[in-house]
Amino acid sequence: MALPRQQPPLWALPVAQRPSRLWAALPFTAAFILLFDIGILTTFTALVLLLPLAYWRPTRLAYRCVGKKAFGGLLVLVVQLFSPTELVLTAGEGIDHDKWVEKDAEGTVSKVLLPAKGIWISNHTTLADWLYLWSFTYLSSHSPSLYIALKSSLRRIPIIGWSIKMLGFVFLERNWARDAKPFARQLRQIGEETNRGGIDEKLALLLFPEGTIVTENTRAASKRFAVKTNTSQRSPIYASDYYTLPSILLSHVPPPELHLHVRAFPLAAIPLGDLSRLRRGALDNEGSAEEKAAFERWLRERWTEKEQLLARYRAEGSFVPARASKPKTARYGNAEEDDDDDDDGRRPGEHVWPIRLRHPFVWEALAAFCFFLPFLAVFFLWQxxxxxxxxxxxxxxxxxxxxxxxxxxxxxxxxxxxxxxxxxxxxxxxxxxxxxx
Structure with a gap:
């Protein structure tokens, strides 16, 4: 007698091959849309009511932090309620492996310790990347201080586009001839506002150097670029075929887990040339041809290492080796870590965070909706x-x-x-x- 063939889980199938979940997921989808839209509207309304604070320099930073913190909490909340998953965190060079993660009494990650200020560079595999990266900033307490470089067309989206513009995000035309001066101006403003917050003020500027996600449609262009620049091609596995924002948030088929590998490079270790030129009013100075070439080589080397890490993950299911010693830290220490596997079968150096709000849950959930104060204010003014x-x-x-x-x-x-x-x-x-x- 033949045994029934076991069906693969939905997340293992490309989105186009999955059976329709429209009716099965309809109650959850309706609840998500309602909750998320209310969160968007409360944050947007708060930004509008407090808009005068955005035009006064001493309060502009706090104004933007309020909106980002609320929206960051909202993203964590909707992932927790409608598409629960977990981040598997690992670290490479530049991170103190003994001190970068804090855990609660249950052994679950509650916080990660990263440098207060930094430019965060990530690969770009799906349009859902930002959802989980912003969730990660909640864990590192960078959510109120996050800036993301986005394509300029997004600013025209009603409410959402207007909100991210008020939050000070960076918009690019993806044409350097048009972007150079506006980009420098936006970066100077971000730097000035952050410095007004003091030396401990956090800053995370998130960039996606790849620009466009890797799909079957962009594969030919990627191949031509690889041949032109004599660089290795990216993986033919297209994450966007399996994970999209609709499939994650509307069909409620999240990835079972996401692996996020963190490396940190101190400014002194990056070949940026003579930084003394980059004083106020001189941000249009991009350095000499030799300095730009040196930085480009450095960045390509990091990208090659990233591809090697991805190859390890595809072969072994982890960014870290099973029993090898961990990489040496470049800045924060070289302490050794216990090589024994964790009780849950994880490799040494793997830390798990189920994406969720910290306790008390209700208080943070209300904060994600700005405690509904914007709606109450509008209602009071109308009455x-x-x-x-x-x-x-x-x-x-x-x-x-x-x-x-x-x-x-x-x-x-x-x-x-x-x-x-x-x-x-x-x-x-x-x-x-x-x-x-």
Whole structure:
């Protein structure tokens, strides 16, 4: 008697070959759309209500942090509720393997410790990359300080595009002739705002150097580029065939786990040339041809190492070897780690984080919706719009009267004829205050 053939799990099938889950997943899909849209609207409404803070330098950084923190928490929440999965975290050079992960009493990762400021560079395999990378920034406490370089067309998406523009994200035309000056200007503003936050202020600028995800349609262009630059081609495995935003969030078929390998390179180890030229007003100086060539070689070497790590993962299912010693750290220490496999069968150096909010769950869930305060504020203003208009009229009348009174004080001070310094100072202050009003 033949045994029934075991069907592979849905996540192992390309999206195009999966059976339709429209009706089976409809309740979860409707709940996701409702919850996510409410979260988007509360964050957007908060950004609109607080918009004046974005135009005042001392408060601009805090303004953007509020919106990013809320949206980052929302992403973690919807993944936790509708497409639960876990990140398997490993580390390479530049990371202190004994100290970079903190765990709770249950042995689950609760926090990762990374350098406060950095440019985060990632490969780009699917349009869902940003979803899990932003979730990871929640774990490293970089979510409120995240900036992502995006193609400029995204800024025109209603509400979402407007929101990411208000949050200060970087937009690129992907044409260096048009991008060079705006990109430099945006980076200078990000740097200035971060520096105003102090030396401990976090910053994570996320870049995808590959630009376009790898698909069957882009394979030919990738091959031509590899031949032209004499570099190795990328893997013919297209992650976008298996994981898309609709398949993850609407069909609720997430990957069973995601492996994220972190490496850190201190600024001094990167051939960036003479950085003394890059003072304010000189960001358009891209360095000499030799300096640019040196940096390009360095980046390609890192990309070659990335491909080698991916080859190991495809062959062994992990970025780290089973029993080999871990890579030496370049900056944060060289302490040895126990080579024994973990109790759950994980390799040494693999740490698991089920993507979820920290406790207390309810408090953080409410924070992801800005505690619904924007909706309450809009509702209050609408219910009391007549009172608000009346208060505005009284405020305008008070300003007019105060301005007249101050102007009169200034005139009297000028005509007193005493000529003392106190009178002149009072007249000057009165004129300034009248001008401000």
């Amino acid at each position: 009391h719009r007549a009172l608000a208009l009346e208060a505005a009229k009284h405020a305008a009348a008070w300003v007019g009267l105060s301005g007249g009174a101050v102007a009169g004080t200034a005139k009297a001070a000028k005509s007193c004829g005493c000529g003392n310094m106190a009178g002149q100072a009072a007249a000057t202050a009165a004129h300034k205050l009248a001008g401000e009003l």
